[in-house]
Amino acid sequence: MHINYYLIASIIVISILAIGILIYFFQHKFFFQAEKLPQDFxxxxxxxxxxEKTVFPEKDAQINYLHFKVEKPKGVVIYLKGNTKSIKGWGKFAIDFTRLQYDVVMMDYRGFGKSTGKRNTDAMKRDSQxxxxxxxxxxxxxxxxxxxRSLGTGFAARLASKNSPKMLILTSPIFSLEKTIHRYLPFMPAKPFMKFNFPTHHYLKNVRCPIKILHGTDDNLVPIKTAIELSQxxxxLTRLYVILGAGHIDIHQFEEYHKAMExxxxxxxxxxxxxxxxxxYSHRK
Structure with a gap:
């Protein structure tokens, strides 16, 4: 039996290109599962x-954010959320910091909630800055x-690398979007097809403030080994808090998470x- 290696190689290349094209055009839907809100919400x-505040960082873009306030705040937490929903659902998590007497500023990314504007890596970096x-x-x-938290750890790590905050805190951090794709498609050279990428690992090299990482041992979306790699x-400057039994979206439902915050x-x-x-709180609601 004659094996046509050229045909096999061609099929493999064509398949990789086809998957790569799908990644290129649909990654925004995979990485950004946005919930939009009416402007009068x-x-x-x-x-x-x-x-509630709305600002206009540049032409044709508006960023909506919430400033949760306490009396006589000890400081402020800039909260970069995950890739789902809007601050409508994420806002309740501000309680974890206001109870400790800290203000919280939480923004919606472009296309989320009431925020508008063309979404791309550079624009989102500029918005957070x-x-x-x-x-x-x-x-x-x-x-x-x-x-x-989650996707927001890339933005957070970048902010800390470009500025001088008191501290950087990462919960359930990603290594990079490229590595996230590779986890599900290990045969794919994902980098050439990535329109979005926030390499948390790269930014951490230039962070000069204390870094705290919290990660659950039962996180099936981003495995605990990711946090271990990032902590190294x-x-x-880094301390890793391992939350036994916690997953990706329920880490806040473990007492050890809140004890770590304290x-x-x-x-x-x-x-x-x-x-x-x-x-x-349930993040699924």
């Missing part, structure tokens, strides 16, 4: 005081904590009242 949260600069007009950098990039923001605290946290 009113935000409301229990036990939280939120001020624009919000950071706005926060700096109210808080000195030694009062600014940058927090990223800038080890002198240790990070105020080491003097030695008691956690779970009723004042997001412990009982």
């Amino acid at each position: 009113k935000f409301a949260y229990e036990n939280l005081v939120a001020e 624009f919000i950071y600069d706005l926060v700096k007009t109210e808080f000195s950098e030694d009062k600014i904590f940058v927090y990223g 990039i800038n080890p002198k 240790e990070i923001f105020d080491p003097r605290l030695n008691y956690m009242d779970s009723s004042t946290t997001s412990f009982n």
Whole structure:
């Protein structure tokens, strides 16, 4: 039996190109599962005081964000959320920081919520820096904590590498979008087809503030080994908190997560009242 290796090779190349084209044109839907909100939507949260603001970082783009406020804040947390929904659903997680007496600023990416504008890597980087600069007009950098969750960890790590915040906190961090694709399609040379990429691992090399990483052992979307690898990039500044049994979207439902937050923001605290946290919140709702 004669094996036509040229035909086999051609089929493999054509298949890779076909999958690559699909990745190129549809990755925005895979990485950004946006929830859009009408411009007249009113935000409301229990036990939280939120001020809604809309800014225009550049022509044909508007960024909508919420500033959760407390009396006499110790500082502020810039919260970069994950890739799903809008700040309508994410806003409730501000409670984890306001209970510790910190303001929270949470933005919607382009195409999410009330935010508009063409979404691309460079524009989204500029937007997050624009919000950071706005926060700096109210808080000195030694009062600014940058927090990223899931997809938001790439933006958070970049902000910390380009500025001088008090601390960088990463929850369930990604290594890079390219590596995320490779995990599901290990045979694919994904890099040539990537329109979006936020290489958390690259940014961490240039971070000069303390880095805290929280990750669940049962995270099936981004495995715990990712956090271990990231913690080794800038080890002198990094501490890894392993949350036993936690997954990707339920990490906040574990007491150890909130105890870690207390240790990070105020080491003097030695008691956690779970009723004042997001412990009982479901991200699926």
